[in-house]
Amino acid sequence: MLEFYFSYCGVLKRxxxxxxxxxxxxxxxxxxxxxxxxxxxxxxLSRIARFSQFAATxxxxxxxxxDVVDSYLCTFTxxxxxIGAVSAPGHARRVAPERFLAAVPSVxxxxxxxxxxSFSDYLSRVCGLESKSREGVLLxxxxxxxxxxxxxxxxxxxxxxxxHVLAAVEHRLSLSATxxxxxxxxxxxxxxxxxxxxxxxxxxxxxxxxxxTPHWRLAHLPPRLAWDGVRRAIDxxxxxxxxxxxDRAVLLLLATxxxxxxxxxxxxxxxxxSRTGEVFVRHxxxxxxxxxxxxxxxxxxxxxxxxxxxxxxxxPYLFLSFTPPVAPFKCASPVSRIVRKRLRHGxxxxxxVAGAHLLRxxxxxxxxxxxxxxNEVADLLGHRSINTTALxxxxxxxxxxEVALPFPGGVA
Numbered sequence: 001m002l003e004f005y006f007s008y009c010g011v012l013k014r015x016x017x018x019x020x021x022x023x024x025x026x027x028x029x030x031x032x033x034x035x036x037x038x039x040x041x042x043x044x045l046s047r048i049a050r051f052s053q054f055a056a057t058x059x060x061x062x063x064x065x066x067d068v069v070d071s072y073l074c075t076f077t078x079x080x081x082x083i084g085a086v087s088a089p090g091h092a093r094r095v096a097p098e099r100f101l102a103a104v105p106s107v108x109x110x111x112x113x114x115x116x117x118s119f120s121d122y123l124s125r126v127c128g129l130e131s132k133s134r135e136g137v138l139l140x141x142x143x144x145x146x147x148x149x150x151x152x153x154x155x156x157x158x159x160x161x162x163x164h165v166l167a168a169v170e171h172r173l174s175l176s177a178t179x180x181x182x183x184x185x186x187x188x189x190x191x192x193x194x195x196x197x198x199x200x201x202x203x204x205x206x207x208x209x210x211x212x213t214p215h216w217r218l219a220h221l222p223p224r225l226a227w228d229g230v231r232r233a234i235d236x237x238x239x240x241x242x243x244x245x246x247d248r249a250v251l252l253l254l255a256t257x258x259x260x261x262x263x264x265x266x267x268x269x270x271x272x273x274s275r276t277g278e279v280f281v282r283h284x285x286x287x288x289x290x291x292x293x294x295x296x297x298x299x300x301x302x303x304x305x306x307x308x309x310x311x312x313x314x315x316p317y318l319f320l321s322f323t324p325p326v327a328p329f330k331c332a333s334p335v336s337r338i339v340r341k342r343l344r345h346g347x348x349x350x351x352x353v354a355g356a357h358l359l360r361x362x363x364x365x366x367x368x369x370x371x372x373x374x375n376e377v378a379d380l381l382g383h384r385s386i387n388t389t390a391l392x393x394x395x396x397x398x399x400x401x402e403v404a405l406p407f408p409g410g411v412a
Contacts, residue, residue, distance in 0.1 A: 001028040005042050015045065018052025019064060023096040030095045035311050035326030047088040064089075065101045112145050115157075115201070122195050140188025144168055158202055162209040165193065169210055183215040222391055225348060225362045230255055233346025242309035243322050247338050249301040250319060253279070254339065254359040257292040258381050260285060261332045261356040267318040269306070274299050281382070290382050332356070364392045 002025050006012055015024050027048060031041035051072055058068045069089045076085055093100050116138055123129045123137055147168045148160060169189060176182040193207040234251050238244040254264060263281050271280040277299065279292045294302075302318075311320050317328035319335075329335055336355035343350060350358075360381065367377045378389040 001025045001032065002045070004028060004032065005038060005045060014053075015049045017056075018049060019055035019059065019061070020048060020052035020092055020096065020099060023092065023099060024049070024052075027091065027095050030091065031325075033313070034324060035313050036324040040324055044087065044091060047085060048092050051085070051088045051092070063099055063101045112142065115145075116142060118199065119192065119195050122199065123191075126198075127191075136184065137188045137191055140172075140185060141192040143172065144189055144192060147171060157196070160196075160202060160206065162204075162206060165189070165206050165209055166211075173213070179213065179215040182213045186210050186213050222361045222365070223351060223358055224365045225343070225358060227362065227366045229343070229346065229348040230359065230362055233343045233348055236346045237342055239304075242311075245301075245305050245309035246319065246322070247342055249298070249305040250335065250338055251342055251359070252298040252301045254356050255363060256295050256298050257281075258360045258363045259292060260360065261335050264319065264335060264356065265317075265329045265332075268316045269318055270316070272299075272302055272306075272318065274303065284382050288382070288384075290379075292380065361392075364389070368392045 002012060002015060005028055006015065015021070020027075024045065028041070028045060031044060036044070051069075054072045054075070055064050055068050058071065059065065072089070073085060089100075119141060120134055120138055123134045129137065145157075148155075148157070148164060151167075152159070152164065169186060172185045172189070173182050176185055190207045190210045193202075193210065194205065196202040197205040197207070230251075234248060234255065237248040237251070239248070250264070253259065257279055259267075259279070259281055263284055266283045267279070267281075271282065272294070273280065274294070277294045277296075279294050281290050281292055284290060306318075311322065311326045313320065313326050315326075315328060320326055320328060321334060332355070339356050339359065340350060340354050343354065364377055364381060367380070368374070374386060374389055377392065378386045381389060383389050
């Protein structure tokens with residue numbers, strides 16, 4: 001497989017002569033399978049070969065230790081080549097872990113680590129929170145602990161008092177700009193204090209002293225776009241380059257089904273049912289699978305993407321990144337960037353909130369304006385409670401005007 005990237009016999013001999021020489025063909029196949037371009041794979045293989053030669057002088061045929069890796073990285077005096085060199089041992093370790101000694105776990109110097117680990121387990125097992133939700137609560141808890149240790153250095157956690165809690169809450173609220181962030185901050189602190197009492201780390205339930213902050217869910221209008229702007233942005237996407245074909249399918253699916261960013265990334269090839277015109281949505285926010293309708297235009301765009309533009313890699317996921325390594329989107333940022341890029345190219349003015357969820361809000365608003373029953377909109381969006389969907393009723397001002405009572409004494 002190495003001959004696919006290099007043709008000179010001398011180069012091939014050098015690549016296969018280091019400590020990882022016997023693994024270079026496996027590494028070449030690794031880059032080919034991940035969809036790396038030939039030029040990129042050649043650079044990575046050259047970096048690995050350089051590290052392989054260095055490791056051969058330090059450990060010979062023995063497994064490579066972390067000390068050898070660290071010594072190799074120390075040979076680079078400037079940041080740019082050092083950053084590039086870091087990837088070489090990483091790829092080699094993933095492909096041939098048997099050629100490396102197991103890394104010795106580092107001692108965690110964070111004194112709060114055991115407590116927060118126990119708290120994370122509590123949030124998962126007792127509270128049933130998903131990983132994304134746990135991250136926010138753990139961050140709020142860490143901020144409380146940092147504040148306590150900073151202002152009351154040397155004191156144990158059982159010395160925490162109601163006065164301390166109120167002072168910490170006041171500090172956190174002073175840093176919060178919106179009612180939503182203030183409510184989240186106090187909720188996270190309250191949950192952590194409740195855990196301290198539940199787990200026996202404190203003899204008082206200090207969660208009761210955390211004040212409630214006012215937050216009215218329906219006090220603001222949802223961010224949304226004019227439907228003409230969404231339509232124009234989709235129509236301006238080209239149909240020749242593979243990335244354009246993918247992006248058009250992404251925007252059409254988001255704009256016509258209202259699925260969330262994470263739901264889009266979790267879609268697999270077998271979730272698209274073209275014959276019945278349905279999309280099977282898994283791993284939803286409400287922990288319930290649902291079926292979304294697939295309109296003809298979106299179905300045709302998906303078929304064009306799968307048959308003509310999707311990278312030929314062995315992955316069950318529908319949408320893949322075109323940047324090597326070719327793989328499913330791991331986080332929400334790439335999808336949001338696609339949406340922002342295509343909307344701006346279509347001449348749509350974007351505010352601070354501009355991502356995949358903006359198309360979900362826009363679809364719900366458009367359906368309400370079309371006088372679609374609110375329960376149908378709730379089913380499409382996957383809302384458990386119709387009260388969640390009621391937020392979009394506020395934007396239908398013309399319909400609300402029709403139900404307003406006449407002013408007493410006004411003109412009939």
